[in-house]
Amino acid sequence: MPGISDKLRDIKWERAGILYARVALGAAFLSAVASRFGLWDGVLDLKHFVSFIEYAAEVNSFLPRTLIPTVAVLATLCETALGILLILGLWPRWVSLGSAVLLAMFGTAMAISFGLKSPMDYSVFSASGASILLALDASRRKDPNSRNEGSRT
Numbered sequence: 001m002p003g004i005s006d007k008l009r010d011i012k013w014e015r016a017g018i019l020y021a022r023v024a025l026g027a028a029f030l031s032a033v034a035s036r037f038g039l040w041d042g043v044l045d046l047k048h049f050v051s052f053i054e055y056a057a058e059v060n061s062f063l064p065r066t067l068i069p070t071v072a073v074l075a076t077l078c079e080t081a082l083g084i085l086l087i088l089g090l091w092p093r094w095v096s097l098g099s100a101v102l103l104a105m106f107g108t109a110m111a112i113s114f115g116l117k118s119p120m121d122y123s124v125f126s127a128s129g130a131s132i133l134l135a136l137d138a139s140r141r142k143d144p145n146s147r148n149e150g151s152r153t
Contacts, residue, residue, distance in 0.1 A: 018137055021130050025099060026086030028127065029079040036076060052076075059106070061113040078102055093138035100131035 031040075036052040038045035049072075056072040057065060082102065085095040107124035119125055 018134065022086050022089065022092070022096075022134055025127060025131060025134070026083045029083030029086070029099070033076055033080050033083065049076075059109050059113050062109075075102075075106075093135050093142070096131045096135035096138060100128045100135060103128035103131060 034040055036049050038048040041048075053069055053072045056075065057068045060068060060071055063071065078098070079102070082095055082099050085091060086099065103124055107119035107128060110119040110122070110124060
């Protein structure tokens with residue numbers, strides 16, 4: 001009778017890790033969006049989004065103030081779409097690359113406006129790096145020369 005150690009050995013740890021990273025990144029994007037609308041407080045309230053626009057102005061202090069509402073809306077739309085697509089596992093290479101770029105842009109804006117410590121404390125560049133690894137994994141699985149061709153997580 002197989003024991004727990006046999007069952008643990010049979011787990012496809014690489015695939016499990018990829019799934020974990022993908023879902024964690026997607027959930028983080030969606031959590032940020034939920035917070036902007038007060039959903040974590042149990043109330044749908046646009047005053048939270050107004051606060052987010054003010055925060056977006058601080059993060060993007062180098063941009064003209066007139067662009068900030070547009071930046072806030074675009075960031076929210078991108079995070080919503082990327083979060084959903086990451087969790088569903090659709091178009092993993094392109095969605096992961098988009099996530100990496102968006103996170104790198106956030107991290108760079110934070111570093112310019114608040115200093116390097118801010119994006120480091122919030123692991124923004126770490127999440128961007130994880131997104132790149134997800135994109136590389138998706139590319140590797142599509143490569144006909146890859147030994148993992150066709151596997152999907």
